[in-house]
Amino acid sequence: MMTNQKHLLSFFFILSLAGLGSIQLSMAKEVIRIPVGVVLDLNSSVGAIAESYMTMALSDFYAKHAHYRTRLDLRTRDSADDIVTAASEAWYMMKKEKVQAIIGPQRSAEAKFVMELGRKAKVPIISFSATSPSLSQSRSPFFIRTAFDDSAQVKAIAAIIESYAWLEVVLVYEDTDYGNGLIPYLVDAFQDVGARVPNRSAISLFSSDAEILRELGRLNSTSTRIFLVHMTASLGSKFFILAKKIGMMSEGYAWIVTEGLSTLLDPVSSEAKDSMEGVLGVRPHIPSTKYLxxxxxxxxxxxxMTAGPNLFGLWAYDTVWALAMAVEKVGIENYSSMKRNVSTNPASLGTSAMGKTLVETVLSLKFRSLSGNFQLVKGQLEASAFEIFNVIGNKERIIGYWIDQQKGLSRQLKFDSSEAANTDVKRKLKQAIWPGDTTDRPATKKLRIGVPVKEGFNEFLKVEKNNNISGFSALVFFAAVNKLPFPLPHDFLPFNGTYDNLLWQIKAGKYDAVVGDTTIVANRSLYVDFTLPYSESGVSMVVLVENNERGNIWIFLKPLSLDLWLTTGAAFIFTGFVIWVLEHRVNSEFRGPPQQQLGMIFWGESGEQLVKISARNLGFCGSYPDTELHCKFSLNVNSAEIAACIY
Structure with a gap:
């Protein structure tokens, strides 16, 4: 009997241990599902792609981390591209479904409202596509952006503008928080590289085709031909189709698109992409890895589908992984003890006790993600290198990279230090194909140059047929243009009127410059800028020189005419003959062979002239008062010596 009782007790003990083990095993396998809200515009290309990427992210993450005790429970809501709907869906999930975080919303305008709800409820709002610089963690400590801030690309865009030596750029952007938020950063960046924004155009998302065509016509009436487009895919695709329709996608135009449109070229229609032939784009560089x-x-x-990687989709994928890691790090024990503080006010959201810890955990994460390196700095993804691509047909050709502010542009992602000091754009970027299927770089604009039309002296400037110009001022202008490292298209516009009125046309905006013999005076300098003077003003006499006779040994004969020289020679001979007649009879020196007598005729004449010159000089010396000079001349005709002795 005692033996049976012992066996029975042993059986119950073993059974108890087995039951306890099964309970512990069951508890070990139990997972906690963390509700997470997702707010997307499911009818948009970004929303549809992001949802598919996030679905695969959940599957991939928990396939790799099957031992994790937490699971994200994604609850997707459609914002229907409406700010109020996005905010109401977020409020409902915070209030009714007690979500611990919200991924989204998709657009910056929607995120602006939802992040305020997150701040009040202390629920993290994690957006992978709201890239407006106006949104930041400084405005709401519960807002996290797992994407680049739009302002990260402005340095790359400014480097392109500088490399092509464009001095003016027209900004075209959508009239939303997303579009308006980047404009101040672009203007400042362009000023840093010496470019200005003479015009800008804000286009509403609800603009009709006729309204967009009217705005394009206004832009086309200006002289600037360099445009920067900052739009999302829905508006941008329609915009370029209409731009091509009115001939603004032809030779002479240059178009640059920002990251928002560059990352969405795959989803746009084939018609829209065909209309973007020759466009330059800037987008973040995605490392090509085996994992990707x-x-x-x-x-x-x-x-x-056959589309390539979508940047917003990759960021959505990385967001799910980051949030799943953070939830697991917070810990299941902490989550079970974190109860939602619910207010008795029906309109109140209450507050989440888990939110602050979850935000801090996400911000501290660092891992190798699908899009590159996941590391948040100041509440947003740290920027990396940017690609510069050229739309050619249905493909995008990479023509260079912007590495960082110090290294700038480079043909290759691996920086070459020899490129840094080179200012030639051909050494920094590959050859681009511009609109109109040309390799000729578009210029900023055609300069309207006024030239004076006048009668009379035209050597400085003369207006020829077909408004061509010639003259000294024209040659100076053409020489200066040829020295420029970039082309400078221009048109000469003849002007009939005074020089003051001609220069005033620059102030009035009708001309961009004036070429001519304009005088620099003080009152004109009040409204125009002059170049350095290339010719002195004043009255001068110009004498025409027929030929250069510096090397002519007979140049000394030029002061007197031929008749005067002949008369002088004849008088010289006649005087010598008279002296010979008078001296021949009494002076033996004038006798002898004929050649000796002929020589004495000329030499005697020369000696007499020398005596006269010497006498005049001594007479001048004796003109000083209180000075007594006694002179005696000795003339020896044979030895040709003249002596002057002073006693």
Whole structure:
């Protein structure tokens, strides 16, 4: 009996241990599902792609981390591209479904309202696509951006403007928080590289085709031909189709698109992409890794699509991974003890006790993500290198990279220090194909140059046929243009009127410059800037020189005419003959052979002239008062010596 009782007790003990083990095993396998809200515009290309990327992110993450005790429970809501709907869906999930975080919303205008709800409820708002610089963690400590701030790209865009030596750029952007938020940063960046914004155009999302065409016509009437477009895909695709329709996608124009449109070229229609032929774009560089290639292969197969990687989709994928890691790090024990503080006010959201810890954990994460390196700085993804691409047909050709502010532009992602000191754009970027299928770089604009039309003296400037110009001022202008490192298209516009009125046309905006023999005076300098003077003003006499006779040994004969020289020679001979006649009889020196007598005729004449010159000189010396000079001349004709002795 005692033996049976012992066996029975042993059986119950073993059974108890087995039951306890099964309970512990069951508890070990139990997972906690963390509700997370997702607010997207499911009818948009970004929303649809992001949802598919996030679905695969959940599957991939928990396949790799099957031992984690937490699971994200994504609850997706459609914002229907409406700010109020996005805010109401976020409020409902915070209030009714007690979500611990919200991924989204998709657009910056929506995020502006939802982040305020998150701040009051202490629920993290994590957006992968709201890139407006006006949104930041400084405005709401519960806002996290797992994407680049739009302002990160302005240095790359400014470097392109500087490399092509464009002096003016027209900004075209959508009239939303997303579009308006970047404009101040662009203007400042352009000023840093010596470019200005003479015109800008804000286009509403609700603009009709006729309204957009009217605005394009206004832009086309200006002289600037360099445009920067900052829009999302929905408006941008329609804009470029209409721009091509009125001939603004032809030779002479240059178009640059920002990251928002550059990252969405795959979803746009083929008609829109055809209209963007020759456009330059800027977008973040995505490292091509084996992990990314494997993901894209699986994604294309699952969704039956052929599009390449979508940047916003990759950021959505990384956001899910980051949030899943953070939830696990917060810990299941902490989550079970964190109860939602619910207010008795029906309109109140209450506050989440988990929110602050979750935000701090997400901000501290660092890991190798699908899009590159995941590391948040000041509440947003740290910027990396940017690609500069050229739309050619249905493809985008990479023509260079912007590495960082110190290294600037480079043809290759691997920086070459020899490129840094080179200012030639051909050494920094590959050859681009511009609108109109040309390799000729578009200029900023055609300068309207006024030239004076006048009668009389035209050597400085003369207006020829077809408004061509010639003359000294024209040659100076053409020489200066040829020295420029970039082309300078221009038109000469003849002007009939005074020089003051001609220069005033620059102030009035009708001309960009004036070429001519204009005088620099004080009152004109009040409204125009002059170049350095290239010719002195004043009255001068110009004598025409037929030929250069500096090397002519007979140049000394030029002061007197031929008749005067002949008369002088004849008088010289006649005087010598008279002296010979008078001296021949009494002076033996004038006798002898004929050649000796002929020589004495000329030499005697020369000696007499020398005596006269010497006498005049001595007479001048004796003109000083209180000075007594006694002179005696001795003339020896044979030895040709003249002596003057002073006693």
């Amino acid at each position: 290639k494997d993901f894209m292969k699986r994604w294309k197969k699952a969704n039956k």
